[in-house]
Amino acid sequence: MKDADKAAVIAAAIERKCRLQLDYDASSRVFEPHTLGVDASGLLMVCGYQVRGGSRTGQSSGWKTFSLGRVGELEVLEEHFGPHAEYRHNDPGFARIDAQL
Template sequence: MLKDIICEAINTRSELRVFYNGGYRTIEPHRMGIANTENTLLRCFQTSGYSESGETVGWKLFNVRNMRDVSPTGVHFLTPRPEYTLADSAMHRVICEL
């Protein structure tokens, strides 16, 4: 199940390669949770790949149901990104987090 793959990546600090909204991206998943709309969201830091906005590196918020072809890259990140915070107004309930 996709949520299990994402939580495992968060727990092991593993990069993921995902197809999302038109292209492949490499991400560091930091938190997955439930929004007020009941959508499952993923807060992640994108390190490379496609971006509709043109911002190929930076913080992203993905709707998990739109993620496809999710797989670990085999690369691990050692620490959360400096800007990472436990306060996340986009999610009212956390499923898994760093």
Template sequence: MKPMICTAIRSKMIIRFYYNGGFRKLEPFCYGVSTSGNEVLRAYQTSGYSKSGNPAGWKLFRVSEISSLKITGEYFEDIRPGYNPKDPIIKRIYCCV
């Protein structure tokens, strides 16, 4: 999964995956290891399922809970407001925008 996520991040390609009850569509920005030792993905969700009922916005996903990951072939161009490439939750970065 790591190569696919990093390819999407470096190419600014939108991804889709199943997570915590439903499919989500996201702009991936940063992938690495969290301060608690889990592989995580910081992404901006644009649509799809949300357990909280708020499908759009910045979210942090535990990679071990992601399934059915697909690169959609769609691209995103802009850096979303609020993006921090030095995310304090991610202590080791594999790849980022």
């Protein structure tokens, strides 16, 4: 799947507040996407809260930022969520925001 297609799927999940199941760094993860956009280096990124699954760092839950270029399989789940208390609307870590809660 191309990055633009992944971005469209993620933007729809953000709009519907649906969790995503995605493969990243050879680990399957369940993730609540909060912000989608481009970082200062021009990479398409998604920031959100991982609720379960693998992690290279060993932390299976917590705030994560993923590069869309490294996201493998991607599926929208019919599991809904709301914004976490720590969520930063208009996250300054993004040079451009394409979708956010």
